[in-house]
Amino acid sequence: xxxxxxxxxxxxxxxxxxxxxxxxxxxxxxxxxxxxxxxxxxxxxxxxxxxxxxxxxxxxxxxxxxxxxxxxxxxxxxxxxxxxxxxxxxxxxxxxxxxxxxxxxxxxxxxxxxxxxxxxxxxxxxxxxxxxxxxxxxxxxxxxxxxxxxxxxxxxxxxxxxxxxxxxxxxxxxxxxxxxxxxxxxxxxxxxxxxxxxxxxxxxxxxxxxxxxxxxxxxxxxxxxxxxx
Amino acid sequence: xxxxxxxxxxxxxxxxxxxxxxxxxxxxxxxxxxxxxxxxxxxxxxxxxxxxxxxxxxxxxxxxxxxxxxxxxxxxxxxxxxxxxxxxxxxxxxxxxxxxxxxxxxxxxxxxxxxxxxxxxxxxxxxxxxxxxxxxxxxxxxxxxxxxxxxxxxxxxxxxxxxxxxxxxxxxxxxxxxxxxxxxxxxxxxxxxxxxxxxxxxxxxxxxxxxxxxxxxxxxxxxxxxxxxxxxxxxxxxxxxxxxxxxxxxxx
Numbered sequence: 001x002x003x004x005x006x007x008x009x010x011x012x013x014x015x016x017x018x019x020x021x022x023x024x025x026x027x028x029x030x031x032x033x034x035x036x037x038x039x040x041x042x043x044x045x046x047x048x049x050x051x052x053x054x055x056x057x058x059x060x061x062x063x064x065x066x067x068x069x070x071x072x073x074x075x076x077x078x079x080x081x082x083x084x085x086x087x088x089x090x091x092x093x094x095x096x097x098x099x100x101x102x103x104x105x106x107x108x109x110x111x112x113x114x115x116x117x118x119x120x121x122x123x124x125x126x127x128x129x130x131x132x133x134x135x136x137x138x139x140x141x142x143x144x145x146x147x148x149x150x151x152x153x154x155x156x157x158x159x160x161x162x163x164x165x166x167x168x169x170x171x172x173x174x175x176x177x178x179x180x181x182x183x184x185x186x187x188x189x190x191x192x193x194x195x196x197x198x199x200x201x202x203x204x205x206x207x208x209x210x211x212x213x214x215x216x217x218x219x220x221x222x223x224x225x226x227x228x229x
Numbered sequence: 230x231x232x233x234x235x236x237x238x239x240x241x242x243x244x245x246x247x248x249x250x251x252x253x254x255x256x257x258x259x260x261x262x263x264x265x266x267x268x269x270x271x272x273x274x275x276x277x278x279x280x281x282x283x284x285x286x287x288x289x290x291x292x293x294x295x296x297x298x299x300x301x302x303x304x305x306x307x308x309x310x311x312x313x314x315x316x317x318x319x320x321x322x323x324x325x326x327x328x329x330x331x332x333x334x335x336x337x338x339x340x341x342x343x344x345x346x347x348x349x350x351x352x353x354x355x356x357x358x359x360x361x362x363x364x365x366x367x368x369x370x371x372x373x374x375x376x377x378x379x380x381x382x383x384x385x386x387x388x389x390x391x392x393x394x395x396x397x398x399x400x401x402x403x404x405x406x407x408x409x410x411x412x413x414x415x416x417x418x419x420x421x422x423x424x425x426x427x428x429x430x431x432x433x434x435x436x437x438x439x440x441x442x443x444x445x446x447x448x449x450x451x452x453x454x455x456x457x458x459x460x461x462x463x464x465x466x467x468x469x470x471x472x473x474x475x476x477x478x479x480x481x
Contacts, residue, residue, distance in 0.1 A: 121314060125336060131335055216322050216366075217364045219366070
């Protein structure tokens with residue numbers, strides 16, 4: 001087994017390089033996805049029929065097709081239309097657009113679980129709908145959505161491995177390369193898996209701390225459940 | 230010469246073909262308190278919500294202080310009309326102090342520090358200076374309703390509308406809210422109150438308006454209405470709620 005640890009140790013620098021790329025991809029995709037999701041959510045909850053229809057179609061298309069196909073369309077297909085991106089940029093965009101569909105679904109559910117009286121009270125003191133949403137509805141909905149959002153974030157972190165398919169140099173692609181040059185596939189993918197596990201564990205812990213830090217008495221996943229939301 | 234503070238003219242509202250308000254008109258003078266009573270479904274709450282367009286009337290005019298309540302300036306108008314809800318509707322993610330302050334900085338554009346200072350004074354006015362840091366879920370129903378009154382007061386309202394402010398409260402908690410409302414009436418606040426809290430109506434209302442099936446049946450000073458109401462419907466209704474309000478306030 002000493003052979004394994006020496007091998008793992010020797011492989012670590014390359015895999016950690018990949019981890020940095022994966023984390024960068026993940027952070028950018030989550031941020032971009034978050035922004036797109038907010039727009040989609042606004043269209044679906046507060047938009048007119050046209051905006052609602054467009055946003056709903058978006059969500060259905062991105063949830064109904066595999067991420068790897070979306071990545072291929074963006075990286076291999078869009079150049080036909082004259083849109084050329086680096087593999088990293090294409091992976092970021094694909095993951096962001098994919099994640100936006102899921103994040104938007106969670107946001108919508110959370111917003112709709114906030115009692116309508118909150119919006120009415122905000123409007124009654126003279127807030128515009130936009131002000132009421134950003135001041136009253138979203139801060140409550142965002143607190144409620146953290147547990148679901150955390151699941152989505154962790155899922156996306158693991159999905160960075162799919163970017164291997166369009167040759168982004170993340171963890172899995174490094175592992176694959178090392179595996180091919182040494183034929184120690186079993187060991188290298190065990191090491192890769194441990195790195196993924198370490199990352200998801202840390203992220204889950206951090207998000208859990210945030211969840212508890214921003215928790216407000218009477219508001220949160222537990223309160224939502226009690227209210228039958 | 231002196232115009233009423235609030236004039237309601239020929240207000241109509243229908244829901245799905247059912248006419249809930251069938252032409253309501255009345256005035257409210259500056260500093261006056263009127264209490265709207267009537268059976269469930271008589272249209273009182275709808276009427277109240279029409280005043281600041283939380284519900285949009287189908288027809289009729291609402292003039293506040295010479296200012297017609299219209300949709301294109303509704304946010305500015307609402308900012309000068311206090312509204313107190315039956316179930317409080319405090320913002321659950323904000324502490325009591327920020328519930329009162331939020332309208333000042335978000336709607337009035339006041340800086341947050343001055344807004345909080347002002348909010349602290351309003352909490353003191355309703356006797357809750359010591360609960361400023363509590364979240365709504367940590368307050369009793371009576372305390373939540375007092376915070377919501379402070380939230381309305383902070384905006385320097387021209388009038389405060391109360392929609393059954395004590396109906397969601399346990400009987401032992403209604404008095405603290407009623408006492409705050411009485412104090413406001415004494416200080417000359419103009420108030421329109423939907424409530425079956427007859428203790429408040431008798432002691433603080435200048436007039437009681439009895440509504441039924443979307444029309445005003447009768448209005449007059451409380452002592453007159455209690456002694457000799459002109460209509461049998463009014464007498465019957467007053468008898469029922471005066472008999473039952475000692476145990477519990479009628480639910481709408």
